Amino acid sequence: MRQRFTAHPADPASGELAGRTADIARIFSLPSVREIVAALEADDSSRAGDTVAVLRKRSPLMLHVSLRLVREARKLSLADELRLERDLVRHAFHLRPGTASETMEGIRALVVDKDQSPRWKPARIEDVTPEMVDAFFVSPSPKHAHPLRALN
Known part of the structure; x- marks a missing residue:
């Protein structure tokens, strides 16, 4: 008989991170990517070290964009959130050609090259400016001409 795989424990309170939920909530509710990363770097746990290592490999700009998206999406209707995501995807390919x-x-x-060494611009989380992030949140389409304008 095959063993069934479950991605999450039946009781989340018994999982590996159960004792750290307060720390996770505190750290990831900080206002910025810079502050989240600084808090993770100040945490002496191996899990925090592993997490910050992964974050430092990702696109600094897109980490900032993603955090803002998650936080702004909480306040939006589903239709507005889908319009925003569509705009972000377009910007991801066209804003910086x-x-x-x-x-x-x-x-x-x-x-393509499979060198596993992306050259992000900017290269560091600390070098991302608010203006770089803001550009992703300006719709390339006027409201009346947005491709998803009919969504309610």
């Missing part, structure tokens, strides 16, 4: 695109650089590093 060619080799300046974080999306294309990630594809290059992981799929």
Whole structure:
């Protein structure tokens, strides 16, 4: 008989991170990616070290964009959130064309060249500016012409 795989324990309170839920909530509710990473770096647990190592490998710009998306989406209707995500995807490919695109650089590093060494722009979480992030949240389409304008 095959053993059944479950991604999560039946009782989340008994899982590996159960004793750290307060720390996780505290750290990941901090206002910015910079502060989240600094808090993880200050935490002496191996889990925090592993987490910050993964975050430091990802696109600094897209970490900031993703955090803002998650937080803004909480306040939006489903239709508005889907419009915003559609705009973000478009920006991911077109706002910074060619080799300046974080999306294309990630594809290059992981799929094309397979060197596993993306050259992010900017290279560090600490170097991302609010203006860089803000650009992703400006719709390329006026409201009346948005491709998802009919969603309610």
